[in-house]
Amino acid sequence: MLSPRWRRALAAILLSLVLFVSACSAQEPSRYTQIQEETSGRNAPAAVSDQAARGGDFNKYFPRSVAGYNIVPYQEKNGFAEYKVNQDGKNVAMLAINDVLDTPAAYKFQNSAMTIAGYPAVEQGQTATAILVNDRYQVKVLSRDSSFTKEDRAAWIEKFDLAGLSELS
Structure with a gap:
């Protein structure tokens, strides 16, 4: 033992x-x-161009909180920034700006008959509306709640500082 x-x-x-x-x-x-x-490993081109604007550069062009809606920064990375639109503590929409320099995302705007605030616009499915500013910046509003309509998306696009964004290079 x-x-x-x-x-x-x-x-x-x-x-x-x-x-x-x-x-x-x-x-x-x-x-x-x-x-x-x-x-x-497929040698695919980068999703975001090396010359794309920094995501932080877009922050000043987003709308600010307005009566009944709270605008909250959500995500920021090279060539992209996104904000949440909350109403009564519930997320009803997302706002986004992305730099589509050297990416095919801008091509969908070329034949668009629709415009918002003088910029070519497209509907992306049932829940997203986007415009192209200065042939480079896609401004998009996405509904996250059925109460946030197509008309609301167009109105929120117009709340962005589009003139300022068009001068960004």
Whole structure:
């Protein structure tokens, strides 16, 4: 029979051995790592041009909070900024500006017969309205609640500082 001292020593040795073997074994890459490698290795062009405006540059062109609506910054990255429109604590719409320089996103505006505030506009599905400012900046309003209508989206697009945005280079 082993004494308690030997049992503890044996347990410590076995535990160390298990930890050593598991630490040295090759780890299988996660499925997310594999997918990232597969999708990024296609030599596809970047989604955002290197010359795109910084997302922070767009903040001053967004509408401010107005009676009944609270405008809250949500996301900002190179070439893109997004704000939430909340009413009574509920998100009813999203406002976005993105730089579509060197991306095909601007092509959908070329044949548009619709305009908002003098800029070519398009409906994107049932919940989004967008305009193209200065052939470069897409200003988009997305409904997040059925109470926020197509007409509301057009009215909110007009609340942006579009003249200021058109001068951004």
